Amino acid sequence: MKISVIGCGYLGAVHAACMAELGHEVIGIDVDAAKIALLAEGHPPFFEPGLPELLLSASASGRLRFSTDVAQIAEARVHFVAVGTPQLEGSNAADLRFVDAAIESLLPHLKPGDLVVGKSTVPVGTAARLVGLVESTGASLAWNPEFLREGFAVKDTLAPDRLVYGIAPGDVTAEALLDGVYASALAAGSPKVVTDFATAELVKVSANAFLATKISFINAMAEVAEATGADVTQLADAIGYDARIGRRFLNAGLGFGGGCLPKDIRAFMARAEELGVDQALSFLSEVDGINMRRRERMVDLAREVVGGDVAGKRIAVLGLAFKPDSDDVRDSPALDVALRLTELGADVVATDPQALETTRRRAPQLVTVASAQEAATGADAVLLLTEWREFRELDPVALASLARVPAIVDGRNCLDPVQWREAGWTYRALGRP
Structure with a gap:
């Protein structure tokens, strides 16, 4: 199939490369010429395992190309909108300017029978607001x-572990086109849910x-464990054996971050308030609050292990990305803790193995080095903040x-306390005695 992908950031670049890998002819469109040039050369402007190889192979096959000229989508029949929806400045709500601009740019080039597919994470009601614009061209809208x-x-x-199609009632053409796009995944047994836009x-x-609630739940238990001398890691193991609960995402530590989870739950709360059902999601305020408290507690533990005051102390920070296998430092708990300690005079x-460049762009005041060994040399304390x-x-x-x-604070509960203590380290961790 001939496909266009509007927006070639993290989501769009991955989607475009993977669609080409599956055999489709794909054109990726973005307004950022520098980004397009990098992608065309097989160099994604972010770290994602396996993506550079995929970009090179797909481009070499002739099935994948990139451009800043939206008019080049004319031959495509399926158009994916994969632009960002960041948190609106001064508000919890999502900023939909990029989604609206993407749809507007598509409209002059759509043909009857085309399908516009939203992939961006948007507040409920967005598709219903946009469907009339798309259908005025004779095209259809789906949310995937x-x-x-x-x-x-x-x-x-x-x-994919599931495929979700949000389509207008009775739009069998949209479903058939999406089935064509995802034919290989469907043949491999990926479940498919066909539903309405809002769902x-x-x-x-x-x-x-x-997921945010599950993570914050175990971190709330970590607060209780610290107050009682219990071990939150063993607690998570024990309750995780319950099939109704499960062990995944029950890892207490520094909490969640990145470009999705924090802003998505805040946008969800903002949208619920607009709909008059904010009480239904009021618990998410505490989920967010628990998550932010973990960062404060990590700073407190750093203070404790250096004797009460971090000013003038050399503190090694291992990890800056919000999670391993990523260079993303957006709303990163690790970077936040490092900056808080710097502000306190440390x-x-x-x-970080991958996030040094993204950190330098976002926090140029932070001193960064190439290795854990270099960071730890002469340190009064070592903080492990990303579990690479x-x-x-x-x-x-x-x-x-x-x-x-030799004092270490394990912010991700990923080290063996016995092994480190036997090696002469003072070992502290969130939620453990």
Whole structure:
């Protein structure tokens, strides 16, 4: 099939490359000429495992190309809108300027029988607001939410764990076209849910709200564990055996961040208030609050291990991305903690396997180095804030020989306390005695 993808940021670039990998002819469109040039050369402007190889192979096949000229979508029949919906400045609501601009740019080029497919995460009611504009051209509108995990985005696109189609009642053409796009995933057994616009829009934000709630629940238990001397990691293991609960996303620690979960749950609350059902989602305010408190607690633990005052202390920060296998530092708990300590007068030296460049752009005042060993040299405390494999597999004996004071705060509960204590470290963690 001939497909266009409007917006070639994280979501759009991955989607375009994967659609070409599946055999479709794809044109990716973005207003950022520098981004388009990088993608055309096979260099994504962000880190995502497997994507550079996919871009190169898809471009070499002739099935994938990129442009800033939206008129080049004319031959495509299916048009994916994959632009960002950041948090609106001064509000919890989502900023829909980019979605609206993408739709407006498409309208002059749509033909009867075309299908516009929204993939951006939007407040419920957005598709209903836009459908008239799209249908005025003779085209149809569908909403097909994305469920990408940073670090696993290629796999999640090529082999999705479910496909959701939000379409107008009786629009069999839209369903058939989407079935054609996702033929390989459907043949491999990916479940398909065909529903209305509003339900499709709610699926993504509901899933994110549930995951955020589960993470904040175990972090709330970590607060109780610290007050009682219990071990939140063992607590999570025990309750995780209950099939109704499950162990996934019950890892207590520094909490969630990134460009999706925090802004999506805030936008969900804002939209609920507009709809007059804000009480139904009032619990999400506490979910957000618990998440932010973990950062404050991490700073408190850093204070404790250096004797009460971080001013003038050299603190090594291991991890800046909001999660491993990503260079994304948007709303990163790790970066937030590093900056808070810097503001308190600490001599912070930070490192990350992939997020050094994104950190330098967002927080140029932060001192960054290339390795954990360099960061830990002469440190009064080491803080592990992103659970990269390189950090989880550090040799505690070797690292102890570099630090001035062997004290570590495990912000992700990913290290073996016994092993580190036996190597001479003072070991502290969130929610553990």
